[in-house]
Amino acid sequence: MIRLNTSDLGITAGRRALISHLDWQIAAGEFWCVLGRNGVGKTSLMQTLAGLLKPASGAIAIDGVGLTRIAASALAQLRGLMPQQVVDAFSVSVLETVLIGRTPYRTGRGWDTDADIAAARNALDSVDLSSRADSDILQLSGGERQRVALATLLVQAPAIMLLDEPTAHQDVAHQLAMLRLVRQLSADHAVVMNCHDINLAARFATHVLVLGADRHWSGPVATVLTPDVLESAFGCQFSVLEADGLRSFVAQ
Numbered sequence: 001m002i003r004l005n006t007s008d009l010g011i012t013a014g015r016r017a018l019i020s021h022l023d024w025q026i027a028a029g030e031f032w033c034v035l036g037r038n039g040v041g042k043t044s045l046m047q048t049l050a051g052l053l054k055p056a057s058g059a060i061a062i063d064g065v066g067l068t069r070i071a072a073s074a075l076a077q078l079r080g081l082m083p084q085q086v087v088d089a090f091s092v093s094v095l096e097t098v099l100i101g102r103t104p105y106r107t108g109r110g111w112d113t114d115a116d117i118a119a120a121r122n123a124l125d126s127v128d129l130s131s132r133a134d135s136d137i138l139q140l141s142g143g144e145r146q147r148v149a150l151a152t153l154l155v156q157a158p159a160i161m162l163l164d165e166p167t168a169h170q171d172v173a174h175q176l177a178m179l180r181l182v183r184q185l186s187a188d189h190a191v192v193m194n195c196h197d198i199n200l201a202a203r204f205a206t207h208v209l210v211l212g213a214d215r216h217w218s219g220p221v222a223t224v225l226t227p228d229v230l231e232s233a234f235g236c237q238f239s240v241l242e243a244d245g246l247r248s249f250v251a252q
């Protein structure tokens with residue numbers, strides 16, 4: 001089932017066209033990884049898909065309904081964005097930070113229910129932070145703070161999950177754990193993730209969108225993720241290594 005689609009989408013930065021004529025369908029059960037050089041427009045695309053930036057042209061729809069026609073409260077249950085960076089303004093516990101993800105579901109006076117707190121503790125456990133529930137959010141490391149952002153997205157539980165470089169601050173073990181978790185989620189969610197690690201994309205994603213300077217390539221990993229496409233997008237050559245059942249790309 002297609003959850004998110006773009007038609008003839010165009011995104012600009014000032015007068016510069018970043019993405020043009022993007023027709024894209026993302027279904028539940030798909031894990032899309034967006035790849036491309038610095039500044040090509042990955043974060044701009046993610047923010048536009050989330051409805052935080054207005055596209056220069058074209059349209060975005062969730063379940064066939066134009067993004068701009070969906071009320072904010074409904075949109076918050078349909079799609080969630082894990083941003084590249086989060087700035088915390090004041091001291092609050094890690095658990096309370098994760099509970100912010102339950103905001104779209106609050107009713108009445110808006111207190112946290114026992115179920116909300118259980119969901120938040122469970123999400124912290126999923127990202128290996130259960131022991132930090134009572135810590136001050138301002139005292140976490142960069143990688144820990146990034147995993148709190150993922151836990152917040154988990155309790156928001158939107159059908160469409162947008163992740164902007166979620167592994168950027170993770171050590172190698174947490175990168176793998178995070179990607180396994182995201183792949184598991186993609187079984188019944190539509191997932192789009194920006195990533196700089198081509199080999200994590202090759203290993204975990206089902207589909208890739210590769211953004212080049214003036215064109216893009218999209219489709220299943222096995223057909224789109226090729227040395228030719230990567231060379232066109234990144235401007236350097238790639239060779240392929242096969243080992244332990246994994247296909248890896250080495251930039252030359």
Ligand SMILES: Nc1ncnc2c1ncn2[C@@H]1O[C@H](COP(=O)(O)OP(=O)(O)OP(=O)(O)O)[C@@H](O)[C@H]1O
Binds near residue numbers: 039043045
């Ligand atoms: N608020 C803004 N005003 C003007 N230009 C912007 C703004 N935000 C981003 N840009 C420009 O848009 C372009 C795309 O930025 P974006 O952050 O989407 O790239 P990216 O592919 O995510 O890059 P990276 O891999 O470095 O994270 C960049 O050239 C950037 O300078």
